[in-house]
Amino acid sequence: MDQPSETNQTKLIENHSSAVPVKRTVATYFLRWGVILTLCAASAFGLTHLLDSNNQTEFNSTTIQAQQPSSPFELQNLTVPRKEVHGGGPPKDGIPAISKPQFISATQATYLKPEDRVIGVHLENISRAYPIAILNYHEIINDKIGKLPIAVSYCPLCDSAVVFDRRLKNGEREFGVSGLLFNSNVLMYDRKGKPESLRSQMMTQAVSGESVNEHLKTLPLELTTWKSWKTRHPKTEVLSNQTGHHRDYSRSPYAGYFQSPKLMFPVDKTDKRLPAKSPVLGIWTSKSSRAYSLASFTEDQTNLKQTIDGIPFTLHYEKESNSLRISQAGPGIQTVYSLWLAWYAFHTDTEIYSQ
DSSP states (O other): OOOOOHHHHHHHHHHHHHHHHHHHHHHHHHHHHHHHHHHHHHHHHTHHHHTOTTTOOOOOTTSSOOBOOOOSSOOTTOSSOGGGEEEOSSOTTTSOOBSSOOEEETTTOTTOOTTOEEEEEEETTEEEEEEHHHHHHHOEEEEEETTEEEEEEEETTTTEEEEEEOEETTEEOOEEEEEEEETTEEEEEETTOSSOOEEETTTTEEOSSTTTTOBOOEEOOEEEEHHHHHHHOTTOEEEOSOOSSOOOTTSOTTHHHHHSSOOSSOOSOOOTTSOTTOEEEEEEOSSOEEEEEGGGOOTTOOEEEEEETTEEEEEEEETTTTEEEEEEEOTTOEEEEEEHHHHHHHOTTOEEOOO
C-alpha cells in the first residue's frame, strides 16, 4: 500500500486535531444545556423536592436563600416591606391551586388513614374535608359550597389554615399561589385583578394591587384528623386525590421540616414564650388577639368557655385527635390555625391563654 505523502500526512494531522475540539464543543454544549434544564426542573418542582426529608434532615433560615424576586406582580404600592417579600422557590402558579375540585364520599376515600389531617368545613348544611396531604402540593382550593364561593388555603411552612369567602367588592374572585412569601407565609394572588392583588393569608387582606388593604372575610373551619371529622360528619364529602396533577399524595415533602425546630425562611418578629413550631389556634377580633396552644390542654379539659372583647365562645379539645375547635361563637370572632412563629409575626400584641 502506498504511504501518504508528507502533504497528505499533514492534512490528516490537521483534520484529526481540529475534530477533537469540535467534539468537545458539542459535548460542552449538551452538558451546559443539561445543567440549565436540571436547574429549570428544580425550580419547577421547588420546595416539594428541596424539603424532601429523605434528602435533607436539617433546616435553617439559609437552607433556601431568601431572595428578592423579579416578580410578575405590581409591587410599587406594597403595604409590607419590599425587602421582606421573598421568593419561595416555585414561580407564579408553580404550585398549582385547584380550581375545579372533585369530591367523593367518605366511604370512597380509601386513600385516607384515620390519623391523616384534614381541613373540615361545614357550611349551608354541607360538610367537606380537604386533606392536608393534597394541600401540601396545591395550597389553595377554589371551591363552591352551595352558592357560596370559598377558598380553602393552607401554607405548609406555617401549618396555617384559613378559609375565605371569595366574594369581594369587585365580584367573585379566584386565587392562585404567587410563589412569594411574607414572614414565611404564602402570598396568594387575585387572578382577575388589574393588576393582580397579592393577598397575605395570615393578614387576611390584600397587600398590593387594585384591592390593596381590602380584607377577606374568613369562614369557620377545623383542622383535625380524618377519623374525628368523619365520625362527627359521616355524610361528609372528601376532596378526591384524582386532581389532574401527578403528585404522590401519600408522601409529605415537609416531614423533615416539622421534625426540626429550624425555619426555612425568616420572620420579622419572634417571641420565645412558645417554641416557634408550636401549633396554636388563633382567635381575633377587630381589637384583640389571643393564642391557644395545643400543649396547654389535657384530656380532662374538653370544653372551655371564653370571651374576647366581650364576645363569648366555646373551645372544645379532643385528646384522640389532639385538636382544638370552636364549638360555639358569637359574631365578630375570626379563627386561624397556625404555628406560633406565624401567629406571633402577624399578631405581636397577642395574648396567650394559660390555665
